[in-house]
Amino acid sequence: MAKSRIREGLRARRVVHRPHVMEKDPEHNREENLGLALDDLREALGEEWATDAPSILCGYARDQSFKPASYPHIVAMPASVEEVQAIYRVANERLLDVMPFGTGLTTAGIALPSYGGILCDLRRMDNIVEIDGENMFATIEPGVNYLMLQAAAQRVGCRVLNPSTSATAGVLSNHLFCNIxxxxxxxxxxxxxxxxxxxALPTGELLKTGAxxxxxxxxxxxxxxxxxxxxxRYAFGTYGIVTKMTVRLYPEAPxxxxIFPAYEEDKLEVMAEALYSVAQDNLSLELAHLMNSFYGIFMxxxxxxxxxxxxxxxxxxLVTIFGGGSQEEADLKAEVTQRMLQDKFPMFDYLPKEAIEDMTAEYEYVDMEKWVKFFNVTVRVQRVRGxxxxxxxxxxxxxxxxxxxxxxxxxxxxxxxxDDALPPDDASTYLQPYHMGRSAYMEYDVYTNQxxxxxxxxxxxxxxxxxxTAMSxxxxxAAGGGALVKGLFPMMDLAMAAAQPNMVQLMDAFTKMKMALDPNNISNRRWEYDTGCMKKICF
Incomplete structure (x- = not known):
């Protein structure tokens, strides 16, 4: 085919060049300091554990969120707390931002660097430092995921508080981010x-907490x-990088x-009342409300x-799972709960596992054993529509x-x-009672094709x-948005006082603590100390 100036021009215009300078007149992440910082990092971590190769950087620029791609300038992979401290010392000397990155599974753009700088990938730090089945705790590093810790906990007769996320999600970051x-x-x-x-504090110092x-x-x-x-909790790396954490474990019921109470009518108030009743009885080991769309997404x-x-x-x-030292104990708890629900909510149906299997028998992709394993042991969430x-x-x-x-x-x-089975506006609502129903968490998920x-x-x-609408x-x-919205727009502090007055003191304390622990504002820099505002919208 003969060369065409028009075709060549169209092909050239399709190339979107990524920005190298992320802000006007930057004081941080200046081009003349990037090469020096990379040399320093390679000396501290080893030649292969720090890079600015575009083929590597692009893998850290996106996650499952709708946030536009945001590239780091350098990726560094420390293997110890001492190497994390070294990264902060280099960052302070060269005035580069640092973004911590656990296992990288996020749907909210939280680990994408706003202005570039150093992305600190912690996946090499994947040790379960200590696990104690008798006293029921485990000390872990940031690279430990739920599958790793759950398997180790089960070997000592315990289990982890597994959230509804991927088995490869990091325990440390997820626990800090609430862990529903x-x-x-x-x-x-x-x-x-x-x-x-x-x-590891942004100054390079080390802080240890707890008994x-x-x-x-x-x-x-x-x-x-x-x-x-x-x-x-909820600091998202603004105060430094958590390099070890001790978490509680719980006994694994043998x-x-x-039981699966089900209700065909779209009356959430009935399910909320039932959920509260089961939570108050405190017999169930696991308890949640799921809409039908969640089953579709999971399975x-x-x-x-x-x-x-x-x-x-x-x-x-309702998903209600009961544990016991014997099968008789587990069966009795389930029976007592079902009798209570039948008395209070006679309109409910109860779906035994066999009934669900019969309903879905003709669809070979529905695997009930897989569903139970995902939900009881460690959960994988399939993101439909992208x-x-x-x-x-x-x-x-x-x-x-x-x-x-x-x-x-x-x-x-x-x-x-x-009129689709999964219409675009039909959010999946998930209600999770908290502390025997004294309060509750509501997840409201909507799905999009990126x-x-x-x-x-x-x-x-x-x-x-x-x-x-909900906040009004x-x-x-639920997930501690304060560190994410601080300085989102001018007059933010006044707006927060009107919309969420109980957040004012918390945000004041957060601001003062951030400025004290991170004098150069390098750790997950989002807002500027002199203006109190973000330079770009990054939420």
Missing amino acids: NTMASKYGFGMDNIIDVEV SSYGAAKGAVPGPGPDLSCLF CHQQ GDTNAEASKITELMPRHN SFVIGALIDKLENMVGIEKKMRAACTNQVGTN ADKDDLIRIVLGYGRATA HGMII
Whole structure:
């Protein structure tokens, strides 16, 4: 084929060059310092563990979120806390930003560097430092994932608080990021089960918290005085990099029983009341409410499979799993709970495992054994339609029902709807009681196709409308959004005082702590110390 100036021009215009300078007149991540920093890092970590190769950097520029690609300038892979400290010393000397990266599984763009700099990939630090089945705790490094820790815990007769995420998700980062799990009604979220942490501060210093920092046993309750471990919840690397964490384990019940109360009508208020009743009885080991779309997402590997499973399942379902030292004990707990629910909620159906298998028998891709293993042991979430946007909110169960209806109306008004089994505006609502139902977590997930610009914009705007509606009625963000929204726009502090007055003191403390621990503002830099604002929208 003859050369064509027009074809060559079109081909050239398709190339999108990534930016190397991420801000106007930068003080951080200046080009003349990048090469010097790379040499310093290779000397500290070893030649092969620091790179600026574009073929490597591009692998860290995206995650499962809708956030645009954001490239680091350098990727460094430390193998020890001493090497993490060395990275911070180089970053301070050369004034480069540092973004911590655990196992990299995030759906919210949290580990994407806003302005480039050094991405600190912690996956080489994957040791289970200590595991104690008798005192039920484990000390881990950032590269340890749920599959690794669950397998190790089971060998000593224990289990981990597994969230509804991939088996390859990092335990340390997920626990710091809240860790919503089906055992939360009995044991709390993952963040409640952090015993101590070791943190490389942005200055290169090392901080140890918890009872073990002053010689007490790791299983001991911290005190007297406040425990600094909680400071690093929701900090997202703004205070430094957590290099070790001790988490609580729980006994693995040798015997289990399950019941699956189901309700065909779309009346969330009925399910919320039932959920609260089961949580208050405190007999179930695991407890959650799932809409039918969640079954499709968990069990289907494609949109078509997920849609078909969604159609087959009842609209609302309770997952109630009971444990016991004997099968008789587990069966008795399940029987007592089912009798209570039958008395209070005679409209419920109860789906034995065999019934679900019969419902789905003609679909060979539905594997009930796989479903039970995913949910009871460690969970894999399949993202249908290419990606999803997660809404994570906290309130009392009785408040959630009315607010959820308003959220759905706001989402439909923004997105529109159709008659598909998984319509674009039909968010998957997941209710999780917390501490015997005294409060609860609501997940509100909407799904988008990242390859379809129109679909992506519609869903992001719909999610924004739904979340704003929830917050305007008093619900709060579950996953500690303070560190992410600080300085998002001018007058942010005044807006927060009006929208979430209980956040004002927390944000004031966060701001002062960040500036004290990170004087050069290099650790996950999001907002500027002189203006209190972000230079770009990064949420």
